[in-house]
Amino acid sequence: MAYDPGNVFAKILRGELPCKKVYEDDHAFAFEDIHPEAKVHVLVVPKADYVSLHDFASHAPAAMVKGFFDSVTKVAAKLGLEESGYRVITNHGPDASQSVHHFHVHILGGRALGKLLP
Numbered sequence: 236m237a238y239d240p241g242n243v244f245a246k247i248l249r250g251e252l253p254c255k256k257v258y259e260d261d262h263a264f265a266f267e268d269i270h271p272e273a274k275v276h277v278l279v280v281p282k283a284d285y286v287s288l289h290d291f292a293s294h295a296p297a298a299m300v301k302g303f304f305d306s307v308t309k310v311a312a313k314l315g316l317e318e319s320g321y322r323v324i325t326n327h328g329p330d331a332s333q334s335v336h337h338f339h340v341h342i343l344g345g346r347a348l349g350k351l352l353p
Contacts, residue, residue: 236286236287236336237286238284238285238286238290238336238337239336240284242335242336242337243335243337244278244280244335244337244339245284245337247264247266247280248264248280248282254266254267255267257277257310257313257314258279258306258309258310258313260302260306260309261282261302262281262282262299262302262303262305262306263279263280263281263282263302263303263306263307263310264279264280264282265277265278265279265280265306265310265342266278268341272341272343273322273343273344273345273346273348274344274345274346275314275316275321275342275343275344275345276341276342276343277310277314277341277342278339278340278341278342279303279306279307279310279339279340279342280337280338280339281295281299281303281338281339283295283299284337285337285338286336286337286338287325287327287328287333287336287338288325288327288338289327290338291303291338307323307340307342310342311323311342311344314342314344314345316342316344316345319344319345320344320348321342321343321344322341322342322343322344322348322351323340323341323342323343324340324341324343325338325339325340325341
């Protein structure tokens with residue numbers, strides 16, 4: 236699948252759509268999910284045009300991959316989730332219900348999350 240620069244996360248990164256920003260650095264931008272699934276639910280997107288984890292891992296420079304995942308851990312720390320724990324999720328493709336085709340991870344926490352799947 237080709238990257239669509241008109242996707243909602245690309246628009247957020249360009250400042251065309253509002254969001255509740257949580258964190259930003261050279262590699263990533265993090266903001267609150269508009270439909271939270273946990274007490275804390277933040278999305279972290281790379282500041283680059285990748286469709287999925289597979290696309291990101293296969294094509295992004297190593298420094299960008301490291302910088303992005305370092306940012307994910309910084310966001311979790313900023314949210315105060317390190318001690319109690321948190322879950323990081325990314326979806327790839329239709330079977331995983333990927334709805335925005337801009338690579339992103341969800342950070343969920345703030346309560347006991349239970350099993351991964353029902």
